[in-house]
Amino acid sequence: MDQPNIVRGALVDTDDHRGGWTPTLDARLSALESPVGEALGPVLESVADEPDRITIVPDAHYPFHPSTGMVTDPAVVGAVLDHLSWRTDADLAVAGVSTECMPFERTAEYLGYPDLCERTGADLVDLASDGDDGDTTRQVFPVDDRSVAVSVPERLREDTVLVLPSLRPTDEGAVAGGMRTLGRFADAVAEPAPTAVAATRAIEPASCLLDATTAYGDEPYAANALFAGPTPVVDALGASLFGTGFDDRAVALAPDATESVTGVEPGSGSTPQIRVEPVGRAATESTDDFEAQLDTLRARLEGGALPPSDDTHPAVSIAYRLYAAVGGDAVPPQLELRGGG
Amino acid sequence: MLSSTIGRLTGSDDLALGVLGVGNIGMVHLKSARSMPGVEVRAVADVLPENRARAERAGVPQTYDDYTTLLERENLDAAVIALPPFLHADAVERAAAAGVDVFVEKPLARSTAEADRMLDTAREAGIAVGVDHTLRYQPDMIGVKSEFEDGTVGHVPYASITRLNDGPLGRPPVENAPPSWPLDPDAAGGGSLLELGIHCFDVLEWLFGELEVQDASTDSTLDIPVEDAATVLLRAPETETSITLHCGSYQWEQLPEVNTRLRLEGITGTISNQDHLPQNFYAGAAKSALTNVLRRFTGDEPDVFGPTFYLQAHYEALSAFCEAIREGERPPIDGEDGRRSLELAETAAELAAETNTAELEPVEVTR
Numbered sequence: 001m002d003q004p005n006i007v008r009g010a011l012v013d014t015d016d017h018r019g020g021w022t023p024t025l026d027a028r029l030s031a032l033e034s035p036v037g038e039a040l041g042p043v044l045e046s047v048a049d050e051p052d053r054i055t056i057v058p059d060a061h062y063p064f065h066p067s068t069g070m071v072t073d074p075a076v077v078g079a080v081l082d083h084l085s086w087r088t089d090a091d092l093a094v095a096g097v098s099t100e101c102m103p104f105e106r107t108a109e110y111l112g113y114p115d116l117c118e119r120t121g122a123d124l125v126d127l128a129s130d131g132d133d134g135d136t137t138r139q140v141f142p143v144d145d146r147s148v149a150v151s152v153p154e155r156l157r158e159d160t161v162l163v164l165p166s167l168r169p170t171d172e173g174a175v176a177g178g179m180r181t182l183g184r185f186a187d188a189v190a191e192p193a194p195t196a197v198a199a200t201r202a203i204e205p206a207s208c209l210l211d212a213t214t215a216y217g218d219e220p221y222a223a224n225a226l227f228a229g230p231t232p233v234v235d236a237l238g239a240s241l242f243g244t245g246f247d248d249r250a251v252a253l254a255p256d257a258t259e260s261v262t263g264v265e266p267g268s269g270s271t272p273q274i275r276v277e278p279v280g281r282a283a284t285e286s287t288d289d290f291e292a293q294l295d296t297l298r299a300r301l302e303g304g305a306l307p308p309s310d311d312t313h314p315a316v317s318i319a320y321r322l323y324a325a326v327g328g329d330a331v332p333p334q335l336e337l338r339g340g341g
Numbered sequence: 342m343l344s345s346t347i348g349r350l351t352g353s354d355d356l357a358l359g360v361l362g363v364g365n366i367g368m369v370h371l372k373s374a375r376s377m378p379g380v381e382v383r384a385v386a387d388v389l390p391e392n393r394a395r396a397e398r399a400g401v402p403q404t405y406d407d408y409t410t411l412l413e414r415e416n417l418d419a420a421v422i423a424l425p426p427f428l429h430a431d432a433v434e435r436a437a438a439a440g441v442d443v444f445v446e447k448p449l450a451r452s453t454a455e456a457d458r459m460l461d462t463a464r465e466a467g468i469a470v471g472v473d474h475t476l477r478y479q480p481d482m483i484g485v486k487s488e489f490e491d492g493t494v495g496h497v498p499y500a501s502i503t504r505l506n507d508g509p510l511g512r513p514p515v516e517n518a519p520p521s522w523p524l525d526p527d528a529a530g531g532g533s534l535l536e537l538g539i540h541c542f543d544v545l546e547w548l549f550g551e552l553e554v555q556d557a558s559t560d561s562t563l564d565i566p567v568e569d570a571a572t573v574l575l576r577a578p579e580t581e582t583s584i585t586l587h588c589g590s591y592q593w594e595q596l597p598e599v600n601t602r603l604r605l606e607g608i609t610g611t612i613s614n615q616d617h618l619p620q621n622f623y624a625g626a627a628k629s630a631l632t633n634v635l636r637r638f639t640g641d642e643p644d645v646f647g648p649t650f651y652l653q654a655h656y657e658a659l660s661a662f663c664e665a666i667r668e669g670e671r672p673p674i675d676g677e678d679g680r681r682s683l684e685l686a687e688t689a690a691e692l693a694a695e696t697n698t699a700e701l702e703p704v705e706v707t708r
Binding site: 023062063064065070100101102106109110111112115171306307308309323329330331332333 | 365368369372373375376395510512513514515516517518519521562563564565591593595630633634644645646649652656
């Protein structure tokens with residue numbers, strides 16, 4: 001099992017690669033086989049003993065191209081499925097959830113999950129609350145001195161869950177992380193951050209594997225790294241790479257964000273210090289090299305954010321409408337105020 | 342109508358127009374038409390209530406949830422068909438039955454066979470068909486053509502055109518569900534070749550004359566059922582120019598930046614569309630806005646969508662169609678032009694399919 005305050009870091013061998021992205025799925029699977037095994041390490045052995053079902057939860061919120069870092073690379077999911085299928089007879093599944101913006105079935109199809117699952121006989125399941133697998137259980141957890149009630153799919157509570165987030169910011173500028181990836185499955189009236197924390201406590205994932213093969217800051221960056229450990233601790237590492245640290249509410253609210261785990265007290269204004277243990281190729285290289293790669297990753301991601309919305313700034317819309325009124329021009333549909341005339 | 346019955350059905354001084362479909366591009370056509378002298382938008386039709394509400398807010402007097410009812414009830418001279426491609430043929434057929442000329446959003450049809458049936462129907466009914474190929478109306482393309490016609494770089498042995506955007510899936514942050522029809526080959530007829538390449542084929546024949554498709558390849562960057570990238574090798578016999586065309590729906594687009602590149606490599610230099618665009622979009626937009634305000638005070642007509650050249654091109658395309666209808670002339674980009682671009686895209690898709698199949702066949706190893 002994961003050690004409570006250590007994240008294992010593995011590097012993907014890119015010596016045979018040209019450019020920052022390998023388009024062939026099989027080539028990526030092959031390159032990821034060792035580092036995925038190294039990063040998950042003891043977790044693979046312990047979850048393989050689980051008799052029933054193991055469900056993998058990737059960041060598959062929308063069919064963005066995996067080379068952008070905006071979703072978990074399906075090849076990382078495939079490599080995890082491969083490792084599990086070698087070690088266990090348990091049923092395997094990959095889970096996602098439909099949203100108003102996108103049915104999970106379309107996202108999964110466009111990202112190539114049906115073929116990927118077929119290789120290992122894994123099920124592909126949509127855990128939207130109105131779906132066939134959508135039975136939920138309501139639980140209450142204390143978060144930030146408040147009681148937060150969340151309903152999460154029973155299936156995720158019952159199964160052994162591995163969460164595989166991508167390393168990217170959210171629309172709101174927080175780290176997407178494992179807790180928020182699980183939070184998408186939760187129904188709650190609380191704000192997103194405490195909901196994500198409570199959902200993670202309800203689901204109790206066995207481990208979190210952060211896909212940093214391609215990370216997204218202000219642009220994609222081929223970091224070719226994987227980090228595994230307890231979900232809140234991996235999220236704390238992600239937040240520290242983006243420079244948000246405990247300003248990321250989910251990280252600050254997570255019960256594991258204690259001084260003994262993160263090295264500093266939440267609210268102290270300091271950045272959580274997460275110990276990253278290099279494994280596999282990362283360990284055989286000099287420690288300085290691995291630290292240098294982490295520093296580079298931090299430099300590339302710090303302050304990173306998603307592109308601006310297509311919505312024009314209200315001031316520009318108002319200025320254009322004023323111009324149109326005076327100049328007798330039409331207002332482009334893109335500049336119309338929502339719901340307004 | 343092409344015949345001398347151009348007094349049109351309505352007998353009004355203004356051209357009576359209906360807009361079938363007021364999604365994104367339909368709203369641009371609606372707003373263009375509402376700003377057009379001598380054109381009266383009588384009604385619009387759209388299946389989505391929010392689109393109808395938006396049209397009503399734009400001042401449309403009558404809206405319908407079904408374009409067939411609109412065509413039956415309204416007395417129109419012409420209709421803009423801004424529906425998904427799988428509805429173009431039916432809409433043209435119904436407009437033909439009503440004797441209404443049509444301005445069809447590209448692609449004209451999903452295939453040349455479907456286009457032939459549409460054009461036969463239009464011919465038999467005596468209605469005119471125009472197609473919305475807008476690149477020809479963009480100032481940068483007009484600038485390139487002007488330089489080319491003036492012979493400013495001498496002979497042009499090679500040209501290249503690239504058109505990229507983010508297609509139906511868009512980029513983050515995501516706020517709305519993407520439409521499903523653009524990714525359905527039955528509904529759309531194809532992917533990038535019909536969505537973006539078709540504009541490029543049209544503008545290239547406008548520049549270089551008749552083209553021959555020599556080779557093509559297509560690709561999908563995701564597991565989607567249509568191509569989202571296509572590269573085509575063309576030859577223009579008249580000007581002896583070899584041309585590469587690349588179109589793709591895979592690249593995140595950040596308006597107002599639009600990734601359309603056209604380069605003509607001549608003996609003495611290069612003609613580039615980038616040299617005919619404002620170096621700073623916002624400065625150019627501000628200048629256009631100022632010009633329009635001044636025109637308002639001097640009594641001149643403003644440039645509609647003046648600050649945004651790509652929307653202005655849509656206005657110019659529809660305006661040219663309406664002017665032709667009013668004058669009883671053939672639309673400047675008519676159904677045959679739309680069919681021709683479709684034919685080139687279709688040929689490219691066929692060649693790409695052959696190439697892709699050949700790539701999949703195992704190589705026979707002989708001693």
